Amino acid sequence: MKKIFAILNLLLFFWAFSQTDTAQVIVPNRENAADVFSKPYVILISADGFRADYMDKYQSQNLLKMAESGVVAKALIPSFPTITFPNHWSLITGLYPAHHGLIDNYFYDYQKKKIYAMSNKEAAEDGSWYGGTPLWSLAEKQGLLSASMMWVGSASDAGGIRPTYYYHYHEKFSPEEKVNKVIDWLHLPEKVRPHFITLYFPEVDGSGHRFGPDSKETETAVRLVDDAIGSLVKKVKDLGLEDVNLVFVSDHGMIKVDTERPLEIPKILFNKERFDFYNAQTLLRVVVKNPAEVKSVYKELKKNRTADYDVILTKRFPRKLNFAQRNDRFGRIGQIVLVPNAPKIFLEKGKKTSHGKHGYSPYKVSEMKAVFVASGPAFKSNKKIGEFKNVNIFPIVAEILDLKITDDIDGKTNTANQILVK
Structure with missing residues (x-):
């Protein structure tokens, strides 16, 4: 009987896996405004859990080349708590978690009397949970088309408008498949081609959690993402588009935690x-x-x-x-x-x-710090800068795309002034 139940459970798993929605969603009847055609392109890439020192630690050759030709920061300082959903939403809105509302991957709202959980698709795609205006909404409202490859909140109506092109979250695409879909977007005719694209890779975070930041598995995941970046750089170059800018970031770092002697909850x-x-x-x-x-x-x-x-x-x-x-x-x-x-x-x-964790203060635990590398015509060459807060990413992208920031944000323009060509 146990064997039968095991087989049934396995069949149920494969059935559920096969039902994953992998189709692209396209919002119809949208076109770039006429003045957008001459604007540059920005591809904002997040490698979840990619610690500030991983690039050197695991010799990520493509990212190191990108750093040489563009801008690299000593570290990107995540917002507190250094957790995935709060920080991805901080990166895309320029707001701290306590200001945009995603204060954890899991929380209860006492006014809604409902639970938000990142694993709950209904909640994750309900824009009423998310405060602030994400960059894709800002862009779309100003006539510039956007696309998102599974960034946190991108399938929701947060900010009042979704990207023109997006996917519901799943993990069936390989990094290379995601790169190819980004290139497909850039192959589109000018009228419907997105100028702002977000791209998300979960592999490094997954390996860091399961095996720890110093493991061979995490090194392999870092190399996998680095290979994808190398492929993206080459394929963008082959397109012949002259004004494509790449911004590579992460949401937080990773540290090996003490799983043998955990603390007891009072x-x-x-x-x-x-x-x-x-x-x-x-x-x-x-x-x-x-x-x-x-x-x-x-x-x-x-x-x-x-x-x-x-x-x-x-x-x-x-x-x-x-x-x-x-x-x-x-x-x-x-x-x-x-x-x-x-x-x-x-x-x-x-x-x-799990062996690896994040969430601690980035000011007390250096392993929580994230990565920032950027290159393209909008960025200065061979420029090294110090640490800066991740909410400053928002004004960097807005400046490149000539978007007017319409809401109050926590991000400052000082980093943009340091690294962008004027």
């Missing part, structure tokens, strides 16, 4: 009548249901904590992390945060974890 927090808690393992957020108890609960947690983690009231959260109660525009963070010291993690009994 027992008091399991009282569901008094608390909700949300454990990202590298960050634990606490919602105290009776606001009058916040101060006393904080004192109790602080008194009983170990040296391996800190207990912080969100109203006193470090200003430079922009994750305090005063920043929380959507009321999703909670009043108390437990912050483990890397490489420690919080782990509930019976729950699984």
Whole structure:
């Protein structure tokens, strides 16, 4: 009987896998405005989990060549928490997570009375969860067509308008297949050719989580993405388009965590009548249901904590992390945060974890820092710069594409001024 059930489960898995929607979605009846034809192109590429030092550590030859011919930063500083969905949305909106609302990959909204989970397609494609205006919406509203290869939120109506070309998220395309689809977009006639393209690679993050950042598997994933970048550079050159700019970034880094001696979650927090808690393992957020108890609960947690983690009231959260109660525009963070010291993690009994993690402060844990490399006619040549915040990517792209920024953002123009040809 067990064998029969095993076979049935396997068949069910393959059936579900075969039902994955891999078709491109094209929004009909859109064309570039006449003044767009002469504008440059920007391909914004994210390699999830590509740590700041991976390029040198694993000798990513194509990215190193790109850095030599263009601009490379010492590191890109992710927004806090250094988690995938919050940072991809920060990159594309120029807002910190507490300002755009994606404060984690998983959270509860007490006004909506609903859960957001990155694995839930319905939530992930519901634009009402996302604050801010993503670059593709800004571009489309100003008559410039855009396309997205599975960037976070790109299949949603966040910002009021989707990219003209996009895909629902799946992992059935190889990096090379994604590159070919980007090239297909650039082959389109001028009237319907996207000038802003986002491209997402998950492979490095997956290997980093499963095997750790120093593993052979992670090195292989880095080389796989690097090969895809080399292919993209060559194929763009073969197109003959003169004004294509490539911007290669990541959302965060990766660190090997202590899976043998995880931290215990304080027992008091399991009282569901008094608390909700949300454990990202590298960050634990606490919602105290009776606001009058916040101060006393904080004192109790602080008194009983170990040296391996800190207990912080969100109203006193470090200003430079922009994750305090005063920043929380959507009321999703909670009043108390437990912050483990890397490489420690919080782990509930019976729950699984992985060898590699992210989420820590990039100012305290250098392994959280991300990568930035860019090249093309818009960028200075052979330019090395220091670290800068990832919210500054938004004004860089907007400047290249001559887009008017219509909303207040957290990103500043100082990095654009450093690296762009005027």
